[in-house]
Amino acid sequence: MSDHITEIVVFTFLFLLVSVMGFVAAKWRRPTDMAHLDEWGLGGRSFGGWITWFLVGGDLYTAYTFVAVPALIFGAGAAGFFAVPYTVVIYPLFFLILIRLWSVSHRHGFVTPADFVRTRFDSPLLALLIAITGIVATMPYIALQLVGIEAVLKTMGVTGDSALARHAPIIVAFAILAAYTYQSGLRAPALIAFVKDTLIYIVIIVAVLYLPYKLGGWGTIFDDASAKFQASPAPGDGLTLNANNQIQYITLALGSALALFLYPHSITGVLASKNRNVIKRNMSALPAYSFLLGLIALLGYMAISAGVKPLPGNTAGSVDNNTVVPLLFDQQFPAWFAGVAFAAIGIGALVPAAIMSIAAANLFTRNIYKEYIRKDATHAQEAGVAKIASLVVKVGAVAFILFLDPQFSIDLQLVGGVLILQTAPAVAIGLYTRWLHRGGLIAGWAGGMALGMWMLYSIPNPATKRAHFGGSAFPLEKFGFDTPKTIYVGFVAVALNLLIAVLVTLVLRAMKTPEGFDGTEPDDYFADEGDPRLEKARTTPETLASST
Numbered sequence: 001m002s003d004h005i006t007e008i009v010v011f012t013f014l015f016l017l018v019s020v021m022g023f024v025a026a027k028w029r030r031p032t033d034m035a036h037l038d039e040w041g042l043g044g045r046s047f048g049g050w051i052t053w054f055l056v057g058g059d060l061y062t063a064y065t066f067v068a069v070p071a072l073i074f075g076a077g078a079a080g081f082f083a084v085p086y087t088v089v090i091y092p093l094f095f096l097i098l099i100r101l102w103s104v105s106h107r108h109g110f111v112t113p114a115d116f117v118r119t120r121f122d123s124p125l126l127a128l129l130i131a132i133t134g135i136v137a138t139m140p141y142i143a144l145q146l147v148g149i150e151a152v153l154k155t156m157g158v159t160g161d162s163a164l165a166r167h168a169p170i171i172v173a174f175a176i177l178a179a180y181t182y183q184s185g186l187r188a189p190a191l192i193a194f195v196k197d198t199l200i201y202i203v204i205i206v207a208v209l210y211l212p213y214k215l216g217g218w219g220t221i222f223d224d225a226s227a228k229f230q231a232s233p234a235p236g237d238g239l240t241l242n243a244n245n246q247i248q249y250i251t252l253a254l255g256s257a258l259a260l261f262l263y264p265h266s267i268t269g270v271l272a273s274k275n276r277n278v279i280k281r282n283m284s285a286l287p288a289y290s291f292l293l294g295l296i297a298l299l300g301y302m303a304i305s306a307g308v309k310p311l312p313g314n315t316a317g318s319v320d321n322n323t324v325v326p327l328l329f330d331q332q333f334p335a336w337f338a339g340v341a342f343a344a345i346g347i348g349a350l351v352p353a354a355i356m357s358i359a360a361a362n363l364f365t366r367n368i369y370k371e372y373i374r375k376d377a378t379h380a381q382e383a384g385v386a387k388i389a390s391l392v393v394k395v396g397a398v399a400f401i402l403f404l405d406p407q408f409s410i411d412l413q414l415v416g417g418v419l420i421l422q423t424a425p426a427v428a429i430g431l432y433t434r435w436l437h438r439g440g441l442i443a444g445w446a447g448g449m450a451l452g453m454w455m456l457y458s459i460p461n462p463a464t465k466r467a468h469f470g471g472s473a474f475p476l477e478k479f480g481f482d483t484p485k486t487i488y489v490g491f492v493a494v495a496l497n498l499l500i501a502v503l504v505t506l507v508l509r510a511m512k513t514p515e516g517f518d519g520t521e522p523d524d525y526f527a528d529e530g531d532p533r534l535e536k537a538r539t540t541p542e543t544l545a546s547s548t
Contacts, residue, residue, distance in 0.1 A: 007335050007342060010336055011343045014339075018192045022176075022181070023183060025192070026185075028184075028187055035383045037111050037366070037379065037382050037386060041186060041361070042186060043190055045106065045271065045273070047274060047278070048273075052282050055272065055351075056269040056270065056282060058193035059268075060260065062144070062352040063145050063147075064148050064413075065293065066200070066325065067151050068322060069083050070296060070300035071300065071324050071325065073301060074303050077229045077239055078238060078239060078241050081297055082253045084297060087287075090258075100525045101271075102276060102279055103527040103528065104525050106527050107527040107531055108520070111271070114127040114128070114134065114366070115366055115367065118367070121426070121438040121516055121518075123438040123441075126442055127367055128367060128368070131367035133419050134263070134420065134423070135360045136416070138265060139397060140416050142360075148322070148346075149169075149173060150322075156326075156330075174394055177353060178357075185358065189351045192347065196350070199343060200348060207341075208298065210332075212302070214332060215305045222301065224305040244486075246485075251491040255488045256417060256488075258494070259420050259421045259424075265358075267359070268362065275528055276528050276529075303325065303327070306328055308324050308331065310323050311323040357394050361386040364386075365385045418493055421490045421494040422449055424497075426441045434518055435505070440505035441501050444496075444501030447496055448496055458478060459475075472489045473489075
């Protein structure tokens with residue numbers, strides 16, 4: 001620890017700086033009434049282009065991305081680059097979907113995707129399933145932000161050997177995060193995102209210019225990486241893809257793209273935008289982050305060339321590959337700049353963790369508490385419950401790290417991606433058509449979940465000695481194919497989901513089963529800023545009473 005004093009001082013200073021910004025954010029663009037989910041959970045639905053760009057970018061490109069993508073490339077090679085194409089194809093894929101979701105949510109005052117499903121399909125059960133899926137899928141994602149912070153703290157030597165000493169700094173960091181999120185809501189990560197993204201851009205640009213020069217050039221870096229993978233016995237490892245991992249690569253990239261904007265925290269950032277044009281501009285500009293991600297991924301090859309050796313894991317004989325990027329910065333940069341880089345990773349965990357906890361709290365409040373516990377809850381009561389729920393979510397995320405091996409929580413995130421994909425038929429397809437029957441959507445969700453969990457359960461992980469839930473690459477030979485190739489679990493599960501939804505819909509329509517009332521209208525999907533119906537909903541007597 002004494003060898004890292006400068007890094008610790010710089011890291012602590014920047015971390016405390018953004019923490020102060022988090023508390024100050026409560027007064028930034030503050031409305032007359034914060035006791036409303038639109039204000040606490042969506043920033044008043046008033047964020048313009050720049051704020052939304054930093055907020056959504058800071059939400060999607062997390063601390064885990066900063067350490068895990070290079071770590072995967074460090075360990076497996078080209079297969080880790082799946083993250084780059086999926087963040088490229090996602091923006092045109094969701095360009096029109098998110099605009100429609102924003103409009104109908106703006107018109108009806110929806111705060112969550114489950115709100116939309118409840119009104120569109122007239123099904124409280126389907127909305128409940130969407131809400132629970134979103135909460136469960138988000139929890140391990142929040143925990144993974146802690147993994148990013150822990151990798152930095154381990155590199156600086158501020159964690160001890162005991163469980164308490166190892167996790168105490170993380171608990172303190174998340175306690176601060178919980179405090180300013182409780183007070184400021186979505187405004188806190190929106191303001192901090194400016195600092196977070198600026199630091200990350202500076203660090204990565206310096207890294208890709210300085211490190212290749214120091215390591216002997218890109219030719220040397222790729223030669224060293226190629227030599228390592230040629231010596232690896234794993235059939236899927238390599239500087240380029242091979243016949244064994246191409247299907248997995250394609251389906252994982254496409255499946256991850258479909259899942260990313262279905263996560264509640266992604267939708268929360270979009271719904272906070274003030275109009276449709278803000279979303280259009282951001283979907284056009286956000287691929288700049290994909291370029292940044294490609295540069296971040298190359299850090300994995302640089303770590304190989306630099307001879308980085310990962311720190312030991314929490315279990316005997318294991319290694320923590322998540323530490324390769326912090327170790328690379330620690331070994332190659334001056335101490336003061338390494339401290340800046342560590343702060344970028346640490347702050348990069350705070351922004352998405354705050355948005356994720358807010359999104360999960362919104363789901364619980366609107367689609368569980370208000371729907372099943374207190375139907376007559378006022379806006380002020382909803383906001384109060386959401387604040388408490390956000391604290392509970394953060395405590396749950398810390399519990400993942402305290403009581404589970406971090407590597408296990410990373411595998412849980414793979415489960416989260418498979419889970420959230422099962423909401424695609426109701427949310428994404430539901431924005432364009434109501435042809436799928438609500439009964440078919442529920443049956444499809446159940447079938448996709450069952451198949452996905454069975455496939456994940458059947459996958460071992462030889463590296464961690466676990467027989468189940470060892471990854472998301474499912475061997476096609478278990479489906480009876482004579483091949484060593486694998487496929488992404490989520491891709492197969494959502495395909496079955498859609499098939500079941502269509503077949504059950506045909507049966508239910510043939511039986512003339514009631515399909516409920518559609519609470520939306522065609523022009524709802526084109527509403528824009530200043531829509532009088534939303535303004536009327538926001539100024540009802542109940543709203544006025546709650547603000548006095």
